[in-house]
Amino acid sequence: AQKVTQAQTEISVVEKEDVTLDCVYETRDTTYYLFWYKQPPSGELVFLIRRNSFDEQNEISGRYSWNFQKSTSSFNFTITASQVVDSAVYFCALRWAGGGNKLTFGTGTQLKVEL
Amino acid sequence: AAGVIQSPRHLIKEKRETATLKCYPIPRHDTVYWYQQGPGQDPQFLISFYEKMQSDKGSIPDRFSAQQFSDYHSELNMSSLELGDSALYFCASSPRQGLEGTQYFGPGTRLTVL
Numbered sequence: 161a162q163k164v165t166q167a168q169t170e171i172s173v174v175e176k177e178d179v180t181l182d183c184v185y186e187t188r189d190t191t192y193y194l195f196w197y198k199q200p201p202s203g204e205l206v207f208l209i210r211r212n213s214f215d216e217q218n219e220i221s222g223r224y225s226w227n228f229q230k231s232t233s234s235f236n237f238t239i240t241a242s243q244v245v246d247s248a249v250y251f252c253a254l255r256w257a258g259g260g261n262k263l264t265f266g267t268g269t270q271l272k273v274e275l
Numbered sequence: 276a277a278g279v280i281q282s283p284r285h286l287i288k289e290k291r292e293t294a295t296l297k298c299y300p301i302p303r304h305d306t307v308y309w310y311q312q313g314p315g316q317d318p319q320f321l322i323s324f325y326e327k328m329q330s331d332k333g334s335i336p337d338r339f340s341a342q343q344f345s346d347y348h349s350e351l352n353m354s355s356l357e358l359g360d361s362a363l364y365f366c367a368s369s370p371r372q373g374l375e376g377t378q379y380f381g382p383g384t385r386l387t388v389l
Contacts (some may be wrong), residue, residue, distance in 0.1 A: 193375065205318070205365060205380035212375065251317060261308060261331035262320035263378060 162187045164254050166266035173242050173273055180238045181269045183252030189213075192256035194228065194235045195263065200248040211235065242273045277301055279381030281366050287387045288356050296351040296384045298366030306330070307349040308378055309341060310365040318365060324349060356388045 163186040173179045185194060196208040209219065211228050219226050223243075227236045239246055249270050253263040280299040288294050300307050306325045310318040320333035324343035335341075338356075343349045353360060363383045369376035 195377070197380070202382075203363060203385070204382045205367075207377055207379055210375075210377050261306070261323040261325075262333050263308075263310075263318070264320075265317035267317050 162189075162254060162256055162259055162264055164252050164264055164266035166250075166252055166269050168269045169267070170270040170272070173271070175244060175273055175275055176241050178238060178240045179242050179271065179273075180236055181250050181252075181271065183235045183237065183266060185233050185235065185252070185254050187254060187256045189256040189258050192254060195253040195255070196226070196235075196237050197251045197253060197265075198248045199251065199268070205251070208237075239271075242271075244273050244275065247271060247273045279366055279368050279379055281364075281381040281384050283384060284382065285385050285387075287389065289389055290356060290358065292356050292388075294353045294356060294386060296353070296364055296366075296386070298349045298351070298368075298381060300347050300349070300366075300368030301370075301379060304368035304370050304379075305347060306369045306371065306376060307343055307347070308367040308369070309335075309349070309351050310367065310380075312363040312365060312383075314362070321351070353386075358388050361386060361388045 165184045192213045194211045198206045223240045225238045249268045251268045252266045282297045308323040309321040312318040321335040323331045327343045338354050341351045365380050365383045367378040367380045369378050
């Protein structure tokens, strides 16, 4: 079965702390894509990053970094020096070769960054 | 950069009424997707279209139908509305239908059924 698990329901940090959001996925396909989306309180879904199953190179983009490890089926997301504007629900999502067009989302992690 | 446009942004309907949601994809995107997000839940895939043809179908109720028009905009038609249809409805578009096509989401239409 194809599945995305985000075990952390809610995380609270103080501004400037680093925070890592965990994502574990399951798929039998060898070809798949993983995504992270951000949903701020205003409700829109904002695309952050995409990774395919053949590219395990980790990426850093400003304060964001992603750690993709096929050996542990994980695609974790780290925010360094968190800011109040980072407060949002973060969704990890999976799209696999045999799954048609749909994205399968995890249940999301609510991140609250406080002053 | 142009984004996905959805209208209306908010919609209030009574039970058993009908609703039509509209989606205008990013220019030159030929694939459109619809998702439903209930309160406190993750988005659930409903249906997708590629080049005006239905390309995939998810957990879309029979009371719902959708289509993509020649200008690539899409409409989701919902009939016999139920209280449980209250949700945020997202449209997304991608520049290609393949696995690698990133889906860019619109701001959503918040439907409330009373």
